[in-house]
Amino acid sequence: MKAIRLRTPGGLDHLDLVELPDPGRPGPGEIRVRIHASSLNFHDLGVVSGAMPAADGRIPMSDGAGVVEAVGEGVDEFAVGDTVVSTFFPHWEDGEAPIADFSTTPGDGVDGYACEVVVRPAIAFTRAPHGYSHAQAATLTTAGLTAWRALVYNGGLKAGDSVLVLGTGGVSIFALQFAKAMGASVIATSSSDEKLEHARALGASYTINYRSEVQWASRVLDFTGGRGVDHVIEVGGPGTLPQSIQACRIGGHIALIGVLTGGAGPVPTAALMKRQQRLQGLIVGNRRQQTELVRALEATGIVPVIDRSFALEAIADAFRLQQTGGHFGKICLEF
Template sequence: MKAMVLQSAAGLDRLTLADRPDPGVPGAGEIRVALHGSSLNFHDLGVATGRMPSADGRVPLADGAGVVDAVGDGVTEFQAGDNVVSCFFPDWQDGTPTVGDFRRTPGDGIDGFAQEHVVLPATAFTHSPAAYDAVEAATITTAGLTAWRALIVDGRLKAGDTVLLLGTGGVSIWALQIAKLMGATVAITSSSGEKLERAQDLGADFCVNYREQQQWGKTIRDWTGGRGVHHVVEVGGPGTLAQSIEAVRVGGHISLIGVLTGAAGEVPTAALMAKQARLQGLIVGSRREQQDFVRALDSSGIRPVVDRRFPLEQLADAFRYETSGRHFGKIGIEW
């Protein structure tokens, strides 16, 4: 069985295509899945480059989608031929968060989905959206579910709300599509005029080039008539948080989900307190939330934005493309 593995000295040049033992037949409560697609996340890049160290020989990629080959005894939710997609936290089934690390996250603490077959508990998967291919389905595991939880589960987004999105990566573009589906008004930032035009084509109502308008928090607040936005999907971290607090309205909600500008930094606590805003950290979501998300997608007609697809053996090149920052939406891996 073919698999991409990461050798001990992490780095993109240490990703190699290897033969791994076939996982065999599923046991009780398990399913065997023939995998056909994945997508890249900032977390995966951290593992691949060694910024987030993992075990020697680790199979990367947290997202995985494919077709059920066989089911073990006691499995009633799936049958052979079903299209399924993985869960980022396979042990978090429902309810409030129960995990705060990545020890059981595929592609980090355990082997991920850059391989041809897996045998795992049935509860580590959900059904895929009905109209999606494997790459499209894989985009919901991390980026899609993060956006869904930020806006719908935690943010309780409703029609007429205003939303600010930072950048045009996977989470932000998913959040744009979800917010427009719910009847929200959306502002989005980027340093690329071309990307902002593409965001407008997807329904963005207001675009800000943050290189041209470095005080973009005030620009967003002015756009709302001085009130500020109801929701901010904050993917930048310490380098952008102050501007996000400037942009949010009194009593608003900031979902802190990214560390693109660093893992630590100053928080303008007085400004946050004055805004009486809710600053909430989150990491993806539960299996139940993913099932809810899939039902919404099945009824909405939304399709994910996949910028480019790479074959499995070109995984290192796909990561290099991710580091270039040229992508819009998600980068897919397909085999």
């Protein structure tokens, strides 16, 4: 089978297309899946670039979607021909997070889904939404579930709430779509007027170009009558968190999802305390949450926004597009 292997120390020129032995039949509790798509995330870029070192020869990509080709003894949740999508934490089925690292995450601590066939425990997958393409399904593992958990599980999103999404990457666009579907209003930021136009087309009530509006938190307060938003999808980290605190209402919820501006930095703790806000870090979610996300997508008809797809052998080009920040929504691999 075809696969991508990452040679140490990482870097896009160290991604090799290789032929590997077929993984064979599934054992008890396992399924064999023909992978047809994956989607790119910031975490995947960290691995392939070498910023998050992985074992030599690691097969990258945390997201995978495809078709069940065989089921092992004792598996009754899936049947041959089912379309499925992988989970980010294959052993976290339900409840509170039991892990604080990526040791079990495909494409990082273990081999991922930049390959044609895998044999994995059945619990490493859920069914894909009915009618979704493989590429659309692959966007759910990381970006879709992160946005869902942030707003629905952690945030308790309800109709009439207001949500601020930073940027127009995969998580933020999913958050925009979920918020609108649940009756919330959305404010979106970007450095691109063209992307902001796309965000308005998806239902954003207000948009802010943070390059021309450097103090974008003030604009958020203007848009909300001085109150601030109920929820912030915070993907920037230390470089944006101070303004997110300012833009969030007293007693509001900030979901700390990304660290695009750096892994560490000062936090205005006095402002956070004074505004009595809840700042919650999260990394994706569990299998039960993904199963419920799939049901919600089928009920609402939400379709993931995919900017562009690449062939497996063009994986480096896909990451180069991600590095430029020129995409809106998700970038996928299809094979």
